[in-house]
Amino acid sequence: MSTLVEAPQPLDAEYFRIRLLAWFDQYGRTHLPWQQDRSPYRVWVSEIMLQQTQVATVIGYFERFMQRFPDVEALAAAEQDEVLHLWTGLGYYARARNLHRAAQCVVHEHGGRFPVESVEALSALPGIGRSTAGAIIAQATDERAPILDGNVKRVLTRLHGVTGWPGRPEVERRLWALAEHYTPHWRCADFTQAMMDMGATLCTRRRPSCLLCPFEADCVAHARGEEQRFPESRPKKEKPVRQTIMLMLCDADGRVLLEQRPSSGLWGGLWGLPQFDDQKALEAWLLDEEPGSEVEGQWQCFTHVFTHFRLEITPVRAHLHRRGDDGALAGRRWYDPDQPDSIGLAAPVKALLESLSSSTLL
Template sequence: MNSTLATDLLPWFDRHGRHDLPWQATTPDGQRASYRVWLSEVMLQQTQVATVIPYFLRFTEALPTLPDLAAADEDRVLALWSGLGYYRRARFLHRAAQLCVERHGGELPRDFEALAALPGIGRSTAGAILAQAHGLRFAILDGNVKRVLTRYHGIEGHPGQGAVEKQLWERAEAHTPHQRVADYTQAIMDLGATVCVRTRPLCLACPLTGTCVARREGRTAQLPTPKPGKTLPSRSTTMLVLRDTRDRVLLERRGPDGVWSGLWSLPEAADHEAAWRQAQAHAHLDDARPLPPFVHVFSHYRLAVEPLLFDGATAHPAIADNARLRWYARDEWPTLGLPAPVRTLLETLHPPLASHTSHSR
């Protein structure tokens, strides 16, 4: 395969690419720090650059090196990640850092197989780390690159299908140049993120417009082929907001399975009656009022949430001995790994009145 794509793309990148992203800072030897590249690649999975930048800056300020990340406790890592979603990424990141300390001298390995074997990395992320941090010739295939290559070559079929993805990997490998690999890797990601976007691509500004099959055949709106649609199922839950007179809220650490696994969240019940029974098992109380309901959309279902506020609760003594249930004060919430909608809900709570007025059930 000829190198038209890379030849046309690199001059565009020099003029129009993104060169000042925080993870692009170089070390004294002129290379990018592999830890920062890795962190950015994991954060950017299914998340846009503009959203990632403040999280990246906060994360690297708190945990500036890989050994710092490895030594941090999980709650701190999840608290720094809170709001980015897909929390499994954070747990994999944490575990991979610990494995690097145990097996690789506190650094990400430069061997592709060893790097790709770490939790949460895989083929494309490993390639991005080695290409951008060390200039090694490895291809990448994230969502932006899939879109560019699908349109450039006019490839039919959903990119997530095995046969289509295999074709895309072959194209990605062939197009990756032998020089300026780091720049090329950033360039093709930038092109997908800023020009060859999902809807209404800016073809007139694209350096590949003269050789792009989808542009030539008028198929940019049809490619990539969409994933077969399906209706998201809906679920509902009642979240218990138990708050005591010291403005502490009862939080529960979720189990290892399911959504928000390992995060601190609010206790849940199937409905208001079950919520009352569960709340009374946790605390003495005589007041409850509904808070505004909301819907949170996961990748595989929609969750309708009805929060129920129990104010002026008094904890049962047994709660103190329960590691999964704890009362947390308002100033402690930022230090916890909380799901974004739960954090938002808690932040909307006003401090309780000094004189609490009870209402009957």
Template sequence: MKAEASFAQRLLHWHRQHGRHDLPWQHPRTPYRVWLSEVMLQQTQVSTVVGYFQRFVDALPDLPALAAAPLDQVLGLWSGLGYYSRARNLHRAAQRCVECHAGELPATLEGLLDLPGIGRSTAGAILAQAHGLRFAILDGNVRRVLARYHGIAEWPGLPAVEKQLWQLAESHLPHHDLADYTQAQMDLGATVCARSKPRCLLCPLQSGCTAYAQGLTAVIPVARPRTETPVRATRMLVLQDAAGRVLLQRRPPTGVWAELWSLPEAPAETSLETALAGLPAKLDCQAEALAPFRHTFSHYHLDVQPLRWRKAVAATAVGETGQAWFSASELEPLGLPAPVRRLLSSLPD
């Protein structure tokens, strides 16, 4: 068994010299800012999150402001980060905190876990970083560090392996400097114990690392078992009126891009004629086929063929609920899927 104090002390000593101390959510390190950063950092790198975080807190500086904001504003601030359920859960959790916790995040594990979108690791990060409490985290970086250090040669996503990693994460917790220790783990995994080409000669844990000693850093942790990624196809319908406005419609409340504004679509199983018949516009010209593209989600590829109609005549009344025409200046604050925003911004004249 590796000495817990030695593990934590070496990590804290390394962090004082080489860790990241100038991240915007560290100054000040309030529960709201830690929570927001932790949610943004799920599936997203620090370099990408920094700009989004600053823009978000400039607009919504505290939890009551987030709770009071329209969902459209929250999704607009999130637009481009992906995994939009994170933003919807943030909004719902903030509203619940206003209703049940006097506008503050709970300072207990049970209270945090009761909120939408907060799991065990995110709750631990909030409690450790914002309150200095002795709780572990287990994000992707920490999983990798622990798997290599202890030589765990199984996929970390297996329930039994995850349980083991949680036990190890808790066993290494120091009794002081919990905020810095939590950050140190994430920093080490991100900058030294990287997924590929780890910089083992610079690692403070090298002398006790099983994977390094056995030459297994290239294969630990074991990658997720690969499965063939399915491919789906759709046609995105770009309808513009004579003023250049584009027709958008609200996505359903569940599923991919839920509640975002997006372009009308004609999936492979829907005829183009049927899709166009339900739109509030008259089309007197043929569609212009734009360059197709592929967008990859976590569980499938989406092949998109955009079709464009210029100078569509907007119907007097909007069709289905949730359909509306937007000018170019009105698109910026909207919550739009990243590929749709890119498509609209690159339309040829």
């Protein structure tokens, strides 16, 4: 485990800002969709989508989301199912649920206006932390608000040789102090975007473009030839493995039975296939819930990786020799893979349904 050592003193703030903004004016990204017609709502949606997700992936999702929900009122009035449907494939679905909840808070508690007067007020909304609040305020209002997302952490840890995993409180405090030191009172939107662009396009995780960096001569990690050391990784912990069986029960019309997941927890609020711990539990459930069903076989097991564990999924196909009851219990529905509905689906479930749609067994 690394020992936390005092990093070199910060660079002169004015020197840092001038060099960074000069680089941004020449090479920075200024044509991203959320940079056009900039508003707190559009910036907020983009910032939530960009958490744990690359810009290239987000662009299409953002444009589709804005087309369907052009303002916070439209998003607040939507059904959660539709929000999750438009989020399908982006992962980390708690972001979408929090986005929907926050929109309702903005409409019902703030009269449709985002509370961008302070980081504290904005971060009181679901799903908005200190750094995200800072990014929204800086980019939507051009007011001063430091940020510390993954890109900025990488730039600052390399520039100053800050050791230790950034998730450790003492390391995070050091990085926030640096972010505060460098953040100016002018051109705040450009400075914030420039910091993120530096990490995303130059100071990348692998193979950083140090020779093109405006701080090549100042960077501690580069001087030591230790760019890949920073930021230091979270102490490794073996991911536990869990197993589940997913039931693909098709009725006489080729429709598949889906269940809605609980609103919180794994795949919260999404629609998925019924899940079981073992084959015996699956067969008992079929006997109770859908008598007359017949198990046809097991598909190849595959693994879906989450942040904290690995899920081994075994798909089992079964057939119901009649049309499924459309008046089924609440929280269930029969889904036609050939005519997909606008509902939120977990990524592995979506993939299985697409396989069923093209299956000659239907």
